[in-house]
Amino acid sequence: MIIKNGYILCNGIQKKDICIEGNTITDIGKNLRGSDTIDASKFLVMPGLVNTHTHLAMTLFRGYADDMPLQEWLRDYIWPKEMKLTPQDCYYGNLLGIIEMIKSGTTCFSDMYLREDQAVKAVKESGMRAVLSYGIADMGNKRRGEFMLRESLKFINAVKEPRIDIAFGPHSPYTCSSDFLLKIQEHALKLKKLTHIHLHETKEEIKKFEKKYGKTPIEMLESAGVLNSNVCAAHVVHVSGKELDILRKRNVKVLHCPASNLKLANGIAPVADMVKKGICVSLGTDGAASNNTQDLFAEMRLMALLQKVEDPGAMKADTAVKIATENGGTALNWKTGKIEKGFLADLIFIDLKKGFMVPRHNLASNVVYSMNSSAVNTVIIDGKFVMKNRKILTVDENEIIEKAREHAFDLVNR
Amino acid sequence: MIIKNGYILCNGIQKKDICIEGNTITDIGKNLRGSDTIDASKFLVMPGLVNTHTHLAMTLFRGYADDMPLQEWLRDYIWPKEMKLTPQDCYYGNLLGIIEMIKSGTTCFSDMYLREDQAVKAVKESGMRAVLSYGIADMGNKRRGEFMLRESLKFINAVKEPRIDIAFGPHSPYTCSSDFLLKIQEHALKLKKLTHIHLHETKEEIKKFEKKYGKTPIEMLESAGVLNSNVCAAHVVHVSGKELDILRKRNVKVLHCPASNLKLANGIAPVADMVKKGICVSLGTDGAASNNTQDLFAEMRLMALLQKVEDPGAMKADTAVKIATENGGTALNWKTGKIEKGFLADLIFIDLKKGFMVPRHNLASNVVYSMNSSAVNTVIIDGKFVMKNRKILTVDENEIIEKAREHAFDLVNR
Numbered sequence: 038m039i040i041k042n043g044y045i046l047c048n049g050i051q052k053k054d055i056c057i058e059g060n061t062i063t064d065i066g067k068n069l070r071g072s073d074t075i076d077a078s079k080f081l082v083m084p085g086l087v088n089t090h091t092h093l094a095m096t097l098f099r100g101y102a103d104d105m106p107l108q109e110w111l112r113d114y115i116w117p118k119e120m121k122l123t124p125q126d127c128y129y130g131n132l133l134g135i136i137e138m139i140k141s142g143t144t145c146f147s148d149m150y151l152r153e154d155q156a157v158k159a160v161k162e163s164g165m166r167a168v169l170s171y172g173i174a175d176m177g178n179k180r181r182g183e184f185m186l187r188e189s190l191k192f193i194n195a196v197k198e199p200r201i202d203i204a205f206g207p208h209s210p211y212t213c214s215s216d217f218l219l220k221i222q223e224h225a226l227k228l229k230k231l232t233h234i235h236l237h238e239t240k241e242e243i244k245k246f247e248k249k250y251g252k253t254p255i256e257m258l259e260s261a262g263v264l265n266s267n268v269c270a271a272h273v274v275h276v277s278g279k280e281l282d283i284l285r286k287r288n289v290k291v292l293h294c295p296a297s298n299l300k301l302a303n304g305i306a307p308v309a310d311m312v313k314k315g316i317c318v319s320l321g322t323d324g325a326a327s328n329n330t331q332d333l334f335a336e337m338r339l340m341a342l343l344q345k346v347e348d349p350g351a352m353k354a355d356t357a358v359k360i361a362t363e364n365g366g367t368a369l370n371w372k373t374g375k376i377e378k379g380f381l382a383d384l385i386f387i388d389l390k391k392g393f394m395v396p397r398h399n400l401a402s403n404v405v406y407s408m409n410s411s412a413v414n415t416v417i418i419d420g421k422f423v424m425k426n427r428k429i430l431t432v433d434e435n436e437i438i439e440k441a442r443e444h445a446f447d448l449v450n451r
Numbered sequence: 452m453i454i455k456n457g458y459i460l461c462n463g464i465q466k467k468d469i470c471i472e473g474n475t476i477t478d479i480g481k482n483l484r485g486s487d488t489i490d491a492s493k494f495l496v497m498p499g500l501v502n503t504h505t506h507l508a509m510t511l512f513r514g515y516a517d518d519m520p521l522q523e524w525l526r527d528y529i530w531p532k533e534m535k536l537t538p539q540d541c542y543y544g545n546l547l548g549i550i551e552m553i554k555s556g557t558t559c560f561s562d563m564y565l566r567e568d569q570a571v572k573a574v575k576e577s578g579m580r581a582v583l584s585y586g587i588a589d590m591g592n593k594r595r596g597e598f599m600l601r602e603s604l605k606f607i608n609a610v611k612e613p614r615i616d617i618a619f620g621p622h623s624p625y626t627c628s629s630d631f632l633l634k635i636q637e638h639a640l641k642l643k644k645l646t647h648i649h650l651h652e653t654k655e656e657i658k659k660f661e662k663k664y665g666k667t668p669i670e671m672l673e674s675a676g677v678l679n680s681n682v683c684a685a686h687v688v689h690v691s692g693k694e695l696d697i698l699r700k701r702n703v704k705v706l707h708c709p710a711s712n713l714k715l716a717n718g719i720a721p722v723a724d725m726v727k728k729g730i731c732v733s734l735g736t737d738g739a740a741s742n743n744t745q746d747l748f749a750e751m752r753l754m755a756l757l758q759k760v761e762d763p764g765a766m767k768a769d770t771a772v773k774i775a776t777e778n779g780g781t782a783l784n785w786k787t788g789k790i791e792k793g794f795l796a797d798l799i800f801i802d803l804k805k806g807f808m809v810p811r812h813n814l815a816s817n818v819v820y821s822m823n824s825s826a827v828n829t830v831i832i833d834g835k836f837v838m839k840n841r842k843i844l845t846v847d848e849n850e851i852i853e854k855a856r857e858h859a860f861d862l863v864n865r
Contacts, residue, residue, distance in 0.1 A: 099809075100816035104759075104767045137806045299756040300820070302763040329820040330807055339753065342713040345518075349716040353518045392551045393744055395513075395852050396859030402514035406714070406743040411825030438809050445810030 038420070039069050043077030043386070046084070046358070047376040050400050055082065057382040060420035064378060080386035080414060081400055083358075084374045085144025086333040087365020090233075090271040090292040090321025092150045092172075093159075094122070094130030096137070097445040098326035107239065107301045115326060119151070121451045126444045127152040131159035133441035134331050136434055139163070140427070141332040141410035144383040144418045145365065145373050147269065147292070147321070149206040149233050153192065160201055164423040164431040166383065168369050169196075170206030170233045175217040182217040186224070193228060200419055202370070204231035204269070210254035211242050215261040222263045229267075231370060236270035239303050243275055255280040264289050269368055271321060274298050274306045281307075281314050290317050290368035293360070295340045296330075297323035309344045309351040312360075319365040334410040337361045341405050354405040386415035452834070453483050457491030457800070460498070460772070461790040464814050469496065471796040474834035478792060494800035494828060495814055497772075498788045499558025500747040501779020504647075504685040504706040504735025506564045506586075507573075508536070508544030510551070511859040512740035521653060521715045529740060533565070535865045540858045541566040545573035547855035548745050550848055553577070554841065555746040555824035558797040558832045559779065559787050561683065561706070561735070563620040563647050567606065574615055578837040578845040580797065582783050583610075584620030584647045589631040596631040600638070607642060614833055616784070618645035618683070624668035625656050629675040636677045643681075645784060650684035653717050657689055669694040678703050683782055685735060688712050688720045695721075695728050704731050704782035707774070709754045710744075711737035723758045723765040726774075733779040748824040751775040755819050768819040800829035 040055040045065065056064035056071060095115075102114035127150075138146060145166040148156055153169045160167045171189055175182025193203045205221045207213040213221075213234075225232050237243055237254060246254050255276065258264050264287035271292040273284070284291065293308050311318045320340060322331050337357050344352040366374030373383045387394070393407045394400075416424040423431050454469040459479065470478035470485060509529075516528035536544075541564075552560060559580040562570055567583045574581045585603055589596030607617045619635045621627040627635075627648075639646050651657055651668060660668050669690065672678050678701035685706040687698070698705065707722050725732045734754060736745050744750075751771050758766040780788030787797045801808070807821045808814075830838035837845050 097810060098812075099807075099821055100811070100813040103813065103816045103820065104764050106763050110763075133806060133809065140806065296756055299759050300763065302759050302761055302765075304760060325821065329816065330823075332807070332823060335749070335752070335823065338749070339756070342710055342753070345713050345716050346718060347716055349520050349524075349714065350518050351716075390849070390852060392547060392554065392848070392852050393513075393746070395547065395856045396511060397514070397856065398512075398859070398863060399514040399517065402517045402743065406517065407513055407739065409744075409746060409749065409823045409825060411823060434806070435804070438804060438806050442809045442811065445812070449812060 039071040039074040040077045040082060040384070041074050043080050043082035044389070044400060045082050045376055046401065046404070055376065055384070057420050060382055062376060062378055062380050062382050065376065077386055079389055081389055081404070082376070082384055082386055083404070084362040084376055085383040085385050085416065085418065086142050086361045087319060087369060087374050088138060088143045088146040088322055088331065088333050089269065089319040089365050089368050090294055090323055091134070091146055091148055091331060092324035093134040093146070093148045093156060094127040094150055094152065095324035095326045096134040096331065097126060097130040097441065097448055099329045101326060101449060110301070118448060121448060122152065124152055124155050126448055127155040128158060129437065129441040129444045131156045132163065132432060132437045134325065135159055135163045135165050136429060136432070136437055137331040139165070139416050139424050139429055140413065141334055142385040142413040142416065143331070143333050144385065144416060145369060145371055147204070147233060147369050157196055157198065157201060161198055162432055164418050164421060166200040166371060166373065166418055168202045168204050168231060170204040172206045172208050174208040174212035175214055176212055177214050182214065186220060190224065193230065204233045206233045209235040210257060211246055215257065218258065218263045219261055222265070225267055226265070231267050231269055233269045234271065236273055237275050238272035240275050253280065255283055259283045259287070272298065272303070272306065274304045276307065281311060281316065285314050285316050288317070290319065292321045292368065293318050293340060294321045294323040295343055296336055297327040300327055305343050305346070308340060312356060317364050317367050318360055319368040320361045332410050333361055334408060337405055354399070354401040357405045358401055382417055382420040384417045385413050388412045388414045453485040453488040454491045454496060454798070455488050457494050457496035458803070458814060459496050459790055460815065460818070469790065469798070471834050474796055476790060476792060476794050476796050479790065491800055493803055495803055495818070496790070496798055496800055497818070498776040498790055499797040499799050499830065499832065500556050500775045501733060501783060501788050502552060502557045502560040502736055502745065502747050503683065503733040503779050503782050504708055504737055505548070505560055505562055505745060506738035507548040507560070507562045507570060508541040508564055508566065509738035509740045510548040510745065511540060511544040511855065511862055513743045515740060515863060524715070532862060535862060536566065538566055538569050540862055541569040542573060543851065543855040543858045545570045546577065546846060546851045548739065549573055549577045549579050550843060550846070550851055551745040553579070553830050553838050553843055554827065555748055556799040556827040556830065557745070557747050558799065558830060559783060559785055561618070561647060561783050571610055571612065571615060575612055576846055578832050578835060580614040580785060580787065580832055582616045582618050582645060584618040586620045586622050588622040588626035589628055590626055591628050596628070600634060604638065607644065618647045620647045623649040624671060625660055629671065632672065632677045633675055636679070639681055640679070645681050645683055647683045648685065650687055651689050652686035654689050667694065669697055673697045673701070686712065686717070686720065688718045690721065695725060695730065699728050699730050702731070704733065706735045706782065707732050707754065708735045708737040709757055710750055711741040714741050719757050719760070722754060726770060731778050731781050732774055733782040734775045746824050747775055748822060751819055768813070768815040771819045772815055796831055796834040798831045799827050802826045802828045
């Protein structure tokens with residue numbers, strides 16, 4: 038397949054063709070030939086976005102509890118209802134989130150939640166790409182830890198799907214003992230799997246941890262020897278320069294979630310500093326109960342604006358795009374997020390005829406600061422069209438939205 | 452005209468009918484009858500948003516210069532090109548901005564710029580509602596001030612259009628002398644016109660001002676006796692409790708522009724405190740060169756998230772909606788922004804079938820936190836349909852976008 042004459046977002050903007058064979062980009066150039074061509078002359082063609090941290094089935098809780106502190110939110114609203122989630126709830130919650138992601142240009146995501154078997158099903162059917170993990174925690178209980186680790190290993194062995202990778206999902210240092218994390222790391226390194234963990238999200242969690250152990254969570258993980266390049270750490274809002282150095286040295290991937298961090302009053306992560314230090318920062322929406330969208334374009338704009346609060350040059354548009362695309366691919370260990378020979382054909386077409394994409398002084402700037410995701414016209418994942426002219430081709434959007442609405446309504450009244 | 456069976460956003464959500472006669476809402480209730488009915492059962496019907504601070508023709512500069520300090524941005528990029536703006540440039544710049552606003556649910560805006568005669572033309576043709584003002588400044592030069600005031604008065608007397616009001620637009624306390632501002636106030640009070648001014652936007656401007664006059668700009672305006680309920684003050688980012696008390700006492704309207712304030716590194720205005728004090732805060736996008744959109748839904752979400760950075764309850768969704776609608780009407784002195792008998796029929800229909808509007812646990816929360824403006828399906832301004840099913844009915848969208856693109860390209864290469 039040849040994508041003809043698009044404005045290609047890759048090292049600036051170039052008007053070129055892209056050749057795709059199977060699921061891979063095999064050439065980029067002028068006047069490429071092939072039997073199957075797509076005219077992209079009215080579009081900006083860019084890599085699909087990579088959402089590196091979400092709890093996808095929580096779309097069912099969107100708008101269920103807002104504008105309150107994290108603990109109250111969890112204890113009084115989310116946890117009691119999560120106990121009542123059925124597999125079907127999770128299936129439709131995942132699909133609702135996937136639809137929202139496809140329509141807003143995300144082609145790969147990383148999830149941590151419960152009933153991930155349902156996420157597998159939803160990802161398979163929708164044509165999405167994902168890294169999925171069960172959220173697990175030993176709570177200092179060895180037996181519980183062993184059981185959960187066994188279940189995770191079973192899940193890893195059971196799932197062999199082309200667009201799906203499975204990761205370990207230890208919830209956080211304050212819910213997982215060092216022994217448990219160390220055991221997980223042994224398996225993760227052996228099986229070449231990622232570890233997806235929450236890290237330094239709230240001030241309170243760090244303070245409590247320090248009081249208990251005399252070390253911050255990052256220092257503890259470092260001394261336990263569980264930090265490495267396969268660790269994907271969500272949030273990292275409150276962090277010292279010394280701790281950033283540790284993350285850099287161990288090549289830990291940071292998954293930044295600016296909307297969630299604001300909405301739950303956790304603050305603003307020092308992303309510009311992380312980038313300066315050479316840390317691989319990528320972007321996540323977090324679950325829809327604390328954001329409340331799965332729209333990574335909105336997240337990208339928010340990130341870029343927030344970093345400028347004191348320095349207008351702190352994050353340039355190009356950097357923001359790289360964080361939302363290429364860095365996500367690096368973090369999740371998929372060859373995605375970049376238009377380059379040998380990379381996966383995960384691409385989106387942006388409609389340049391929208392008012393907010395005009396003028397075209399700087400298309401990267403438009404993508405970050407003025408675009409909204411309704412300009413995403415076409416989505417290709419793994420070399421296949423998943424959305425064309427805003428119509429999703431793999432699953433029935435209207436049916437899913439209606440079913441998800443019913444399940445969500447039923448769930449909160451259960 | 453009867454709008455039947457919509458979910459009406461007015462004191463919570465109610466499923467009711469709205470009766471419109473001429474340009475006015477004349478009834479809200481169950482089972483209203485009329486010859487001309489519109490089925491709104493699949494929509495959330497809410498007041499159109501009110502964008503209280505922009506420089507609309509600057510859409511031509513969208514993406515032209517980003518990620519740099521305010522002074523460099525103005526001096527090296529914006530000012531030299533503004534000198535070269537033609538009336539036609541401004542006409543298409545205004546129309547491009549108006550299209551973006553209509554498509555994102557804004558039904559009334561307040562502008563300050565040059566060549567406002569072109570804004571008048573664009574507003575008339577598009578069916579928009581607006582308060583327009585020439586940006587003027589005496590720069591301490593009495594003659595210049597007299598000339599500019601005379602021109603403003605001429606403009607005020609010349610424009611008699613049904614959906615347009617004209618305001619005075621003294622640029623700021625640091626470019627306008629107290630004498631000049633006092634003279635403007637005399638005319639403004641006599642003619643019952645608003646005064647639209649920039650106030651306390653940057654730390655530097657306040658510091659310089661204090662050094663020169665021994666008072667902050669707000670203190671100076673208070674002692675000069677020019678603060679009153681007709682003054683609309685844009686930004687107000689850096690402000691003491693005492694200064695907020697002055698603004699409250701004089702019932703000055705604050706026009707909050709969160710994206711611009713971040714993008715130009717001016718900071719975060721204490722909006723939650725202002726609301727607590729009883730100050731009327733409304734919402735603006737600022738010009739597209741420093742935002743870079745004219746999408747007030749994006750602005751509303753940003754505002755609500757930013758205020759939560761330390762307190763998740765600092766701004767609830769309902770308050771954010773009120774700021775973006777009703778308070779805008781109050782500030783601009785139009786009876787708009789509220790679904791209530793006697794208010795202007797400035798309404799928008801939100802498509803509830805979009806994925807990000809599901810579930811419907813709390814529609815106000817969805818509007819603020821998860822919606823993007825592509826869900827705006829229909830726009831009514833002054834009792835007339837301006838957009839139906841996302842098609843603008845008053846002007847030719849595609850032609851305007853193309854013309855604006857050409858003018859912008861030509862302008863930066865002039």
